[in-house]
Amino acid sequence: MSLKIINKPDLMPFVSSMMGEFQVIGPVENDIGFKFSPLTDASQVRLDYNTTVIPPRKALLPTQETLFSFRSDLHSVTPAFDMKWRVLLGVHTCDLHAMCMLDEAFARGQPDTHYMKRRATTTIVSMECLDPCDENSFCKSMNTLTATSGFDLHLIGLGDFYAVDVGTTAGEALLANHAKSHEATRAEVALLDKTMSTKWAKFPVRLHLDGKDLPALMGISYKSPLWEEVGKRCFGCGSCNIVCPTCYCFDVRDEVSLDGKAGERYRIWDSCQLDEFARIGSGENFRKTHAQRLRHRFMRKGKYIAEAFPGQQGCVGCGRCARACLVDITPIGVWNSLHKDHA
Amino acid sequence: MSIPAIESIYVPTLAWIAKVETMTATEKFYTVELPHGQSLGHKPGQFVQISICGIGEAPISISSSPSRSNGKFEMCVRKVGDVTIALHKMGEGAQIGVRGPYGRGFPVEQFEGRDILVAAGGLSLAPVRSVINQIFDNRKKYGRFIILYGAKNPGELLFPQEREEWKKRGDVEYLETVDKGAPDWTGNVGVITTLFPKITVNPRNTVAITEGPPIMYRFVLIELLGKGIPEDQIWVSLERRMKCGVGKCGHCQLDHFYCCQHGPSFNYAEIKGVMEAL
Numbered sequence: 001m002s003l004k005i006i007n008k009p010d011l012m013p014f015v016s017s018m019m020g021e022f023q024v025i026g027p028v029e030n031d032i033g034f035k036f037s038p039l040t041d042a043s044q045v046r047l048d049y050n051t052t053v054i055p056p057r058k059a060l061l062p063t064q065e066t067l068f069s070f071r072s073d074l075h076s077v078t079p080a081f082d083m084k085w086r087v088l089l090g091v092h093t094c095d096l097h098a099m100c101m102l103d104e105a106f107a108r109g110q111p112d113t114h115y116m117k118r119r120a121t122t123t124i125v126s127m128e129c130l131d132p133c134d135e136n137s138f139c140k141s142m143n144t145l146t147a148t149s150g151f152d153l154h155l156i157g158l159g160d161f162y163a164v165d166v167g168t169t170a171g172e173a174l175l176a177n178h179a180k181s182h183e184a185t186r187a188e189v190a191l192l193d194k195t196m197s198t199k200w201a202k203f204p205v206r207l208h209l210d211g212k213d214l215p216a217l218m219g220i221s222y223k224s225p226l227w228e229e230v231g232k233r234c235f236g237c238g239s240c241n242i243v244c245p246t247c248y249c250f251d252v253r254d255e256v257s258l259d260g261k262a263g264e265r266y267r268i269w270d271s272c273q274l275d276e277f278a279r280i281g282s283g284e285n286f287r288k289t290h291a292q293r294l295r296h297r298f299m300r301k302g303k304y305i306a307e308a309f310p311g312q313q314g315c316v317g318c319g320r321c322a323r324a325c326l327v328d329i330t331p332i333g334v335w336n337s338l339h340k341d342h343a
Numbered sequence: 344m345s346i347p348a349i350e351s352i353y354v355p356t357l358a359w360i361a362k363v364e365t366m367t368a369t370e371k372f373y374t375v376e377l378p379h380g381q382s383l384g385h386k387p388g389q390f391v392q393i394s395i396c397g398i399g400e401a402p403i404s405i406s407s408s409p410s411r412s413n414g415k416f417e418m419c420v421r422k423v424g425d426v427t428i429a430l431h432k433m434g435e436g437a438q439i440g441v442r443g444p445y446g447r448g449f450p451v452e453q454f455e456g457r458d459i460l461v462a463a464g465g466l467s468l469a470p471v472r473s474v475i476n477q478i479f480d481n482r483k484k485y486g487r488f489i490i491l492y493g494a495k496n497p498g499e500l501l502f503p504q505e506r507e508e509w510k511k512r513g514d515v516e517y518l519e520t521v522d523k524g525a526p527d528w529t530g531n532v533g534v535i536t537t538l539f540p541k542i543t544v545n546p547r548n549t550v551a552i553t554e555g556p557p558i559m560y561r562f563v564l565i566e567l568l569g570k571g572i573p574e575d576q577i578w579v580s581l582e583r584r585m586k587c588g589v590g591k592c593g594h595c596q597l598d599h600f601y602c603c604q605h606g607p608s609f610n611y612a613e614i615k616g617v618m619e620a621l
Contacts, residue, residue: 250591267592270594
């Protein structure tokens with residue numbers, strides 16, 4: 001819509017003011033790095049964070065979420081919806097692209113009302129990365145280095161001020177109601193252009209092919225011996241799924257009160273790398289080996305999602321799975337290796 | 344800004360067990376009644392998610408045909424997991440939750456005018472029965488009708504009364520077999536593929552529907568293709584772990600297909616060569 005400016009000293013008052021109306025979830029520092037957490041004080045927010053261990057998708061799809069409660073004695077079932085209005089602050093563009101994919105996945109077909117409700121009450125303030133986070137990220141190859149939509153507001157830190165791209169009317173209202181801002185001057189726009197232009201060269205290209213060509217590569221890689229090779233190393237721990245911004249598979253479980261009369265059904269994050277993920281009641285397991293499960297995961301990331309949701313990506317190049325893997329199975333390694341085999 | 348009132352897609356409709364019949368040592372047959380006489384509105388080959396609050400939810404095939412619904416539906420349930428074991432302990436009048444119907448059924452309208460060959464193994468006769476009765480109730484719309492059914496042993500053969508009727512009907516060729524006989528068994532012994540030499544089909548005009556345990560497909564497909572039935576005239580139904588039923592949870596994913604959405608009924612031409620399918 002238009003470019004606004006918030007001077008850096010006005011950021012904390014902006015966050016504080018939003019906290020009066022919303023739950024504000026942003027990056028805060030903890031003992032192992034950074035995590036997205038509801039802020040209790042505006043000063044906690046660290047917009048200079050490099051990355052988080054767990055992606056901000058947990059704000060839209062909580063690790064565990066009650067779907068409904070029930071009373072067996074009353075023959076009643078009551079759905080549970082999260083009614084909080086929240087602002088998700090400081091989302092990097094890789095994660096923003098992932099959220100756009102999640103939006104599509106949960107809206108498609110029969111819309112997932114629990115996700116949709118939470119999404120509708122969430123305002124996203126995203127954040128431009130001006131430096132690469134570490135050697136595991138490959139956002140440039142996945143074309144997630146920036147974003148032109150999907151956010152309500154988008155911040156770009158430029159010296160003494162933030163340039164603010166207004167994406168939606170919700171973002172416009174957030175800015176108008178809570179921030180002291182002004183229209184960008186010609187000099188401020190010039191600084192933005194210069195910074196963005198310098199930024200591009202700073203980010204390395206780590207995949208040997210463009211992310212858009214991954215579906216084609218994966219399509220000819222079903223029978224690659226690589227799956228057996230990496231399958232031998234994989235512990236099947238599921239860490240890669242848990243830290244992935246585009247993973248959204250879940251299990252559904254029941255919990256009952258001690259008297260057995262009341263309880264709830266909830267969903268909880270699940271992992272396609274775990275042995276029982278594709279096992280049916282009779283005991284048949286349709287992906288028995290680590291190799292099959294790894295191939296499935298990489299197919300989802302590189303092919304299935306991109307094909308199911310045109311314009312979306314199953315991998316956004318954030319590098320979290322590579323950081324979390326105990327045996328150094330990385331998307332850069334896997335995809336470059338497959339690419340080399342077919343080159 | 345306000346958010347309109349919305350319903351949860353995961354909340355089941357509360358329904359009642361109207362009738363329970365013991366079918367075999369491990370299978371019971373249920374008639375389920377929906378509230379207010381409402382109809383399930385399903386297609387043959389679809390499934391429902393059955394809930395027992397506090398235990399969980401399980402995908403169960405619908406065994407009754409749409410042509411015989413009248414506010415009730417039927418399902419044949421094998422005791423294999425938490426939900427089905429709990430269900431086996433429940434009697435008439437007990438409350439259960441129902442979500443659905445879900446998935447793609449068999450497009451029986453497209454089969455009109457064709458000869459129909461059904462090959463079912465074991466418990467799979469239950470879901471296939473939804474197609475069989477739909478065809479019987481619209482018998483004039485179809486050509487020849489052949490049903491092949493195999494089970495491990497005579498004690499596991501389902502729907503004894505209906506099978507007796509099929510044997511007597513003049514408008515269906517019904518053949519059955521068991522892998523292993525019993526002292527009082529006088530019928531065919533051998534796996535289901537041993538029935539194929541006994542039938543003739545005009546492959547050009549035949550639609551085949553086959554459903555059974557995973558191992559069965561490989562061998563039955565060889566027979567069907569061997570009879571010259573084109574790949575796109577063969578339909579299968581695949582069993583996968585369906586947790587949500589609405590294409591979100593990921594458990595039933597098979598290559599790029601979500602079995603609960605794109606299936607469970609698949610045209611063989613669609614899934615031929617898909618590594619994890621058959």
